[in-house]
Amino acid sequence: MPNLPAYTQIQQTLKLVPAGTVVSYGQLADLAGLPGRARLVGRCLKEAGSEALPWHRVLRADGKIAFPAGSDAAGEQRQRLIAEGVMVRNYRVKLSEFGWQPDSYTLLHRLQF
Numbered sequence: 001m002p003n004l005p006a007y008t009q010i011q012q013t014l015k016l017v018p019a020g021t022v023v024s025y026g027q028l029a030d031l032a033g034l035p036g037r038a039r040l041v042g043r044c045l046k047e048a049g050s051e052a053l054p055w056h057r058v059l060r061a062d063g064k065i066a067f068p069a070g071s072d073a074a075g076e077q078r079q080r081l082i083a084e085g086v087m088v089r090n091y092r093v094k095l096s097e098f099g100w101q102p103d104s105y106t107l108l109h110r111l112q113f
Contacts, residue, residue: 009033009113010044016110017057019084021100022093024061031102033113042066056080057100065091 013032017023023031025038034040038061045055056077060066067074069091078088086098102111 006032006034006037006040007044007048010041011048011053013111013113014045014053014055014058016102016106017054017100019054019057020086020098022057022059022063022081022086022095022098023100024059024063024095025066026061027100028058031111031113033111057084059093059095063093063095065093 009032010028013028014023017028025041026036029035029037029041032041041058045053045058048055058066065074065077065088067077074091078091081088081093086093
């Protein structure tokens with residue numbers, strides 16, 4: 001897997017996102033210490049597959065599911081989010097309501113990057 005240290009940072013940060021909340025690709029990159037690397041987050045998730053990562057909690061910056069609406073992948077992501085209590089309407093999530101806002105302890109002690 002290319003860019004292994006960055007991928008590790010992204011994966012470890014994503015594992016901290018609690019069930020019932022979501023992050024954007026850009027926010028995840030920022031929290032992983034990789035500002036401006038939203039596309040790298042997408043590449044990392046694509047290459048990692050679904051191996052024990054809560055990939056379904058990552059959305060576009062506008063709150064939309066990145067997969068084409070109606071596709072199998074979009075349907076799976078939508079169902080996973082709904083199962084966690086996230087309201088998904090027209091393949092979009094209100095980030096103001098369900099977006100993850102890490103607390104100070106998480107920012108200072110749990111995020112390693």
